[in-house]
Amino acid sequence: MTTVFKRPESLKDTETHYCSGCGHGIVHRLIAEVVDELGIRERVVGIAPVGCAVLAYEYFNFDVSEAAHGRAPAVATGMKRARPDLIVFAYQGDGDLAAIGMAEIIHAANRGEHITVFFVNNAVYGMTGGQMAPTTMLGQKTETTPRGRNALGEGAPIRVAELLAQFDGVKFVERCTVSKPRNVLKARAAVKTALSLQIEGKGFGFVEILSPCPTYWGLQPRVAMRMIEERMEEIFPLGRIKEPAAEG
Amino acid sequence: MAEKHLMCGNEALSEAAVAAGCRCYFGYPITPQNEVTAYMSRRMPEVGGQFVQSESELAAINMVFGAAVVGARAITTSSSPGISLMQEGISYIAANELPAVIVNVMRGGPGLGNIGPSQADYFQATRGGGHGDYRTIVLTPASVQEIVDHVILAFDLADRYRNPVLILIDGVLGQMVEPVEIAPPPAADLPAKDWALTGCKGRPPNKSRSLILGENELLEMNRRLQEKYRAIEAAEARHEAVDAADAEILLVAYGSPARTCRSVVRKYRERGYRIGLFRPVTAWPFPSAALAECAKGASAVLVVEMSAGQLVEDVRLTLGPAANVLLLGKPGGEVIQAGELEAEIDRIIGLHKMKRR
Numbered sequence: 001m002t003t004v005f006k007r008p009e010s011l012k013d014t015e016t017h018y019c020s021g022c023g024h025g026i027v028h029r030l031i032a033e034v035v036d037e038l039g040i041r042e043r044v045v046g047i048a049p050v051g052c053a054v055l056a057y058e059y060f061n062f063d064v065s066e067a068a069h070g071r072a073p074a075v076a077t078g079m080k081r082a083r084p085d086l087i088v089f090a091y092q093g094d095g096d097l098a099a100i101g102m103a104e105i106i107h108a109a110n111r112g113e114h115i116t117v118f119f120v121n122n123a124v125y126g127m128t129g130g131q132m133a134p135t136t137m138l139g140q141k142t143e144t145t146p147r148g149r150n151a152l153g154e155g156a157p158i159r160v161a162e163l164l165a166q167f168d169g170v171k172f173v174e175r176c177t178v179s180k181p182r183n184v185l186k187a188r189a190a191v192k193t194a195l196s197l198q199i200e201g202k203g204f205g206f207v208e209i210l211s212p213c214p215t216y217w218g219l220q221p222r223v224a225m226r227m228i229e230e231r232m233e234e235i236f237p238l239g240r241i242k243e244p245a246a247e248g
Numbered sequence: 249m250a251e252k253h254l255m256c257g258n259e260a261l262s263e264a265a266v267a268a269g270c271r272c273y274f275g276y277p278i279t280p281q282n283e284v285t286a287y288m289s290r291r292m293p294e295v296g297g298q299f300v301q302s303e304s305e306l307a308a309i310n311m312v313f314g315a316a317v318v319g320a321r322a323i324t325t326s327s328s329p330g331i332s333l334m335q336e337g338i339s340y341i342a343a344n345e346l347p348a349v350i351v352n353v354m355r356g357g358p359g360l361g362n363i364g365p366s367q368a369d370y371f372q373a374t375r376g377g378g379h380g381d382y383r384t385i386v387l388t389p390a391s392v393q394e395i396v397d398h399v400i401l402a403f404d405l406a407d408r409y410r411n412p413v414l415i416l417i418d419g420v421l422g423q424m425v426e427p428v429e430i431a432p433p434p435a436a437d438l439p440a441k442d443w444a445l446t447g448c449k450g451r452p453p454n455k456s457r458s459l460i461l462g463e464n465e466l467l468e469m470n471r472r473l474q475e476k477y478r479a480i481e482a483a484e485a486r487h488e489a490v491d492a493a494d495a496e497i498l499l500v501a502y503g504s505p506a507r508t509c510r511s512v513v514r515k516y517r518e519r520g521y522r523i524g525l526f527r528p529v530t531a532w533p534f535p536s537a538a539l540a541e542c543a544k545g546a547s548a549v550l551v552v553e554m555s556a557g558q559l560v561e562d563v564r565l566t567l568g569p570a571a572n573v574l575l576l577g578k579p580g581g582e583v584i585q586a587g588e589l590e591a592e593i594d595r596i597i598g599l600h601k602m603k604r605r
Contacts, residue, residue, distance in 0.1 A: 043447035045318065048457075057455035063445035065317045065456040068340050071310040074302070078314020078322065079445075081298040082272050086318060086447055104310070107303035 021221025023211025070101020112169025130216030271297030309337030319444030339378030343458035347406035356581020364581025365419030495524030520604030
């Protein structure tokens, strides 16, 4: 008998605290699969953010540290500078990375730190109960935008992938989603490209993943997935924003 | 014997970190400690180390966290406003029980203050500084050589106790040039860093965290931390006593004011007055037992510090309400002149009708 599907070694056999229909579980699995495939489980170090993925160290079956809210790229910088042989990734949400941690992500990217950042964008704060994020869409209702986000006074959603792509130190940027199987496979490929880039010592890699939050979007999981395609992708277009350079 | 070099405090502490085996420096420019960032930017690449001029002190302390959590010796330096910004990270470093060395070359405050020498961050340093119940070990050198010795000691203490160690220096000591010897220390007998995140080869994964949600688990974690702090208090309180045994007037000071006190003590001893100096070498743990012993025969205890009165609170806590504890405090980034100190001592001598011997 051939095994065609199993839990990656890089994922612990445990229940997660994520809500039904949440995208974090899929993204965790993609990272775990790629870590296994690249054979780096014993030299990878992950960083869990503050936000819904704060307990990521309970789910990944390799070394993981917490970081203070938004500081993961600075922590990753310290790790990678101290131990260049390790494969270091930061896993961050939209509040963590694009609000409180904007300075850290911009400067780590601009320095071209040899780290990988996975940015899970679900356009809302989950852990604190559904408040506005920097990536919340215009008109989107949240706990702190009860009338819908208004560009006037609350700003428009920030496109982080495009923002970071302009820095010379950034070698790879792709925006993907986990909204349907075809897109999940594309996201997996992007995760692999980003981690491979680091293994090859080529510089900073960034993968933004549009992810559903049925709980704080107030939608059924299936409808939330559709929402990504119908609304989010218009504001956050999918695709490769910066190709890794061909040079060896 | 190692060669003697003429160095300012800031450069000496940088080289001492290199001697201690530290290969990771992360920092943000702020006066009066800019000699450190400049020195490290040149020196770290020479020894195969890492220098990052961070985007903020917040980032710098989190880079220290990152280097520490993968098992490396890391240091950052700053001055008062920058140290305030680092408090978030210091709390996390204490909670994750990571070793780290942080130097505060204190300047006048509050707010942006000025760039004059100050000791007004004593409360912040000795009471934890950030949120939550934690302590940092606080060393208070009083000469350039002692800065060097304390940097080397700080790395060992940090590794031994898995705890942040803060070195408090005032702007005078940072800029002061003195001859120093800097030699790599003999290898200390330190515990293995089996907790470090070095890749899970041949062992179960390590995790580093301070989010502890289970019922009573955070209480237990805090109890364990407090036990560690009690052990540090029992083993690591350090002080220096100068002519304290028979002192009628006992001066208490650390850092550069302790130097002024030392020379004034010598002068008054020559004149026949029984005066001495007690110098806390660790501000936390505070050397309470030693101070109580030294102050037993004193009619007056005069605390001399470049602040509006912070060290004086630890002295009063130690000696109790019955003790005659006085303060010569000068805030605002201003140095206490020997003349001011002598005037205060003369006043005390007159008040108590103290006799020469």
